[in-house]
Amino acid sequence: MSFLEALVLGLIQGLTEFLPISSSAHLRIAGEVLPSATDPGATFTAITQIGTEAAVLVYFWKDITRIIGAWFRHVTRRGLPASDPDVRMGWLIIIGTVPIVIIGFLAQEYIRSAFRSLWLVAIVLIVFGILLGLADWLGRRTRELTQLTYPHGLAYGAAQTLALVPGVSRSGATTSMGLALGYTRPAAARYAFLLAVPAVFGSGFYELLTAIREPGSSPFSYVEIAAATVVAFGVGLAVIAGLMAYISKRSFLPFVIYRLLLGGTLIVLLATGVIDPL
16 A cells, blocks of 8 residues: 555544544545555554544643543542542543453454454444434433543443444444433543543554564555554544534534445445455
């Protein structure tokens, strides 16, 4: 695959990571329609996600540093109680990260092979698009982030594990869970973004080490992956700001419709042999 294709995929990663439409599905599909017609792979996907998560760090910098500082003051017994909102959020992020660490470790073989089937991608785009629509429509949207409980944090974490399958969408699955539990759209999305930080950085740096140890694990060179990651960071930062402003006033319906159309189109292309499902 070429340097230009890496940049295009980095752009796609930045545009789609925070929208509930699955960045990994878009990278998987784009890999087939670009001139090289090659799956960019789980390694490329995970490493470029470091760029988009770096955008989360920049956008939520004040929140993240405050939460980390409060949590460390609590665990080192320097005066902050467990009931402090920032201390609680620190524990909620840790608790919510546990499921994906366990499942991600145990499902490595499937993440790199079976989960990347385009038939599976098409199906989950549609199914989880419908679930997002139902959660957004039926959810009470009355709870704020300060009301997040530990069981709900764990439920968010369980939803995040579904994002190991391309097409589900990390932000889509976790936000859907938040909406189903009765949280407002901004609250559901905010915790979803914060929860993703340790999981994405962990998987990204793990895949980076894999790429260094096994140079053939990605069709791209180190330089191409680095360039794609930088592009993903810049575009992702703009998308976060736009999305947070959008969902404060509007529903997720456009994303639901997009998912259904994309999944349906992909099924047609696979069924007619235009795209190779392997």
